[in-house]
Amino acid sequence: MALRELKEKALKMRKQGMSYSQIRAEVKVSKSTLSLWLRDLPLSNARIRELRDFSAVRIEKCRNTKAEKKQSRLNTVYKKVSGDIGKLSNREIFLCGLFLYWGEGSKTNRYSVEITNTDPAMIKFTLLWFKIIGVDRRRLVVRLKIYKDMNRFKILKYWSKSLNINQSQFRFHIKKSNQSDITYKSGFGYGTCSIVYWNRDKGEYIAQCLGYLKNYFL
Secondary structure, X not given: OOHHHHHHHHHHHHHOOOOXXXXXXXXXXXXXXXXXXXXXXXXXXXXXXXXXXXXXHHHHHHHHHHHHHHHHHHHHHHHHHHHHHOOOOHHHHHHHHHHHHHHHEOOOOOOEEEEEEXXXXXXXXXXXXXXXXXXXXXXXXXXXXXXXXXXXXXXXXXXXXXXXXXXXXXXXEEEOOOHHHOOOOOOOOOOEEEEEEEOHHHHHHHHHHHHHHHHHXX
């Protein structure tokens, strides 16, 4: 682009209220040349305030300040929550597990107990709850549902290590679709995990527990 055309573009952008830095991003000339071209087109004080208030640096600083205030507020709330909840007894964990199972557990087979989730913390809680109700960890079956483009061996290693369960107890269900095709990303990136315990007595016990809770609240 010829120097005359660059000058015309710079003048046009200045008349639109753009700053030196905004113009220089489009018009590749030296700062001194640009200053010479625009010396008769100063910005109004109001426009200067607008540019200052909406500058990237100022916006980022404002965003960081808000984030720090929010985190400080959440830290205070978390501290209160820690005191409100405290350490859970086995009975409290037992009841929490029942309510979790009431909402999320499988109720289609009375000969098994099964909970499915993508959150590793939820699955670890399930194992703790299973321990409290007398489930033999060695007889658990872990079902992993993943997309076909996910790394099966990486995911198996992750869950086996996280849950401290032998890899021989895992089963895979591979979806026909790809994770990369999903526009809405959810979960923790390690598929969907189901913990299954096949036992008629335990299945009937949990079913009766849920029946008791339903009658209690009805």
